Amino acid sequence: MTGKKIYNRIKAVLAEKGKTNNWLADQLGKNRTTVSRWCTNDMQPTMESLFTVAEVLDVDVKDLLVSTKK
Helix, strand or coil: CCCCCCCECHHHHHHHHCCCHHHHHHHHCCCHHHHHHHHCCCCCCCHHHHHHHHHHHCCCHHHHECCCCC
């Protein structure tokens, strides 16, 4: 079984901020299932949504992405 590719760190940043994906969904006016799928990397947010998430969580958008460089 191959591991699922992780593209975003939304779940980790939410944990660092002490917030839940339900809280984020409410802040964004998004469906909770959508945000949950972002947090599990089953689906990726649009670029526009990613910037909005960064704004709501008060982080740099780069903090929400897994780096491609070591």
